[in-house]
Amino acid sequence: MQTEPDTRQSEPGRIFREAWITGVRRHYPGDPKPGYVASWDDTPEWERQAAGAVYRQVADFVEVSAGATAKLTREQKGRFVALCWIAQIHKHIAEPKPSYIADWDALPDWQQQTDADIFEEIERRA
Secondary structure, X not given: OOOOXXXXXXXXXXXXXXXXXXXXXXXXXXXXXXXXXXXXXXOOHHHHHHHHHHHHHHHHHHHHOOOHHHHOOHHHHHHHHHHHHHHHHHHHOOOOOHHHHOOHHHXXXXXXXXXXXXXXXXXXXX
């Protein structure tokens, strides 16, 4: 028996992934690694799950804040996305590389800007 994909989970993940790719293309210096801009269909399952989870965390944060997240700085927005992503890395990868769980201050500028872009895209949709 074939089951339909869970669009409730995949659609938020796709939106997150598309925002990530757009941000990488906008902010990454030079040519990004192919994995950074891989399509949804070429994204590993754990990463799809993580993308959907972080999307929902940001959307819930916007909702419970009654839109007051609009008053946050871009850095605050990006930090929230980065922290939620780190939790997902720990959930899905037993022994992640240090660069996968780097704190905000250790992230390159392109990644910080991309994380802020992701928050703002989700915020627009929430």
